Amino acid sequence: MKRTALSQLAQRTTAPPISWLMQAALQQPKLISLAAGFTDNPTLPVHAARVLTQRLLRAPRTAQPALQYGTTAGDPILRELIGQHLREQDGAAAKPRACAADDIVVTHGSQQLLYILTEVLCDTGDIVLVEDPSYFVYLGIMQSHGLVGRGIRMEHDGLDLAHLESVLEGLRARRQLPRLKLLYLVSYFSNPAGTTTSLQKKAAALRLLRRYEREAGHPIYLLEDAAYRELRFAGADIPSALTVDSTDRRVIYTSTFSKPFATGLRVGYGVLPDPVRDAVLRVKGNHDFGTANFLQQLLSQAMASGAYAEQVRTLQQRYAKKARVLTSALRRHLPPSVTWQTPAGGLYVWARLPQHVRTDAKSRLFKAALQNDVLYVPGDLCYATDTARKVPRHEMRLSFGSASLADLAEGAARLGRALQSIGCK
DSSP states (O other): OOSOOOOHHHHHOOOOHHHHHHHHHHHOTTOEESOOOOOOSTTSOHHHHHHHHHHHHSSHHHHHHHTSOOOSSOOHHHHHHHHHHHHHHHGGGSOTTTTOGGGEEEESHHHHHHHHHHHHHOOTTOEEEEEESOOHHHHHHHHHTTOEEEEEEEETTEEOHHHHHHHHHHHHHTTOGGGEEEEEEEOSSOTTTOOOOOHHHHHHHHHHHHHTHHHHTSOOEEEEEOTTTTOBOSSOOOOOGGGGOOTTOOEEEEEESTTTTOGGGOOEEEEOOTTHHHHHHHHHHHHHSSSOHHHHHHHHHHHHHTHHHHHHHHHHHHHHHHHHHHHHHHHHHSOTTOEEOOOSBSSEEEEEOOTTSOOSTTSHHHHHHHHTTEEOEEGGGGSOOOTTSOOOOSEEEEEOSSSOHHHHHHHHHHHHHHHHHTTOO
């Protein structure tokens, strides 16, 4: 007799790393977490949300629709506002008919869209190309669906194109291209490494994927996850891959309102080409009939009134300060053998230690960090299981998103003491 009624997917799915990282924080009340990717609590738009909610509920003309079901694709006004916002972000590089409201789907956070996209594009055993390192929550989605990840090395401005071509050529030689479905990029201030992919590399990656489509026998999509795009506090914005997409449309663009406005709202969106959009809508209809309509109406009010843009400016200034505080403290307290790239946006610092100093959850350093009441994300959690290379175990992700300024400075000092205790110089 079968011992469980659970599906193969349910049996494959492991608990996400964030679960036990959060549990560790709960078990040690004095612990400073530089692990959680939460956003800054004091800057949450409480006043703006209150004013917008009162305005929304003041008259039946706006209150009743907000409290009624919406559509699976999302509120038409919000989708129009999203399209306009994306065209403004891409500026002169935006294509005239890009980001039409009909191409936009609103979801319960971008996480739901990433899950549904994986569900509609991939079967068990299919291959997804990911950055090395990549967003570990998406790696969890891949693991749950039984997908094969191939890591692409990263450079300071994004993908190592020579390595991408080498991996594609290897798949061609082994006749595995029919299993390749997409390339997944966190293209702005990536989680975890903080890397931003240049427009030139986005365009080159698209050309490479297109070159191998004939032998794949189907489209190979570039999935651009732009969740952190608006959290830029240094340098100029870089246009999205939508601006270099060909007429046959191979770019899927996803983003969110959670990071740049309020994480509690949990509303995301995507720009999806046919036939992906139609498949996503069919599956999403089975999930939820549509994302919470009240939250969508609230966000429409925020975008139309200017409250959204104001909140983005507030967060950019706040995170610029928090990044300076953390990196300054790291320079004071960490040994010179630890290196990182100064962040220009996002929420993270990706630190590299000497290769002999392990950072994984079973390492001396991780245990020493807990003993010193500080927590980080072990870097090995951010790598796909790719048999073509060993998983690096000498890196860590540090977040400046949720900790206070004082805790960022103290957390760096505690991490420095942990490193000193294991003899890292």
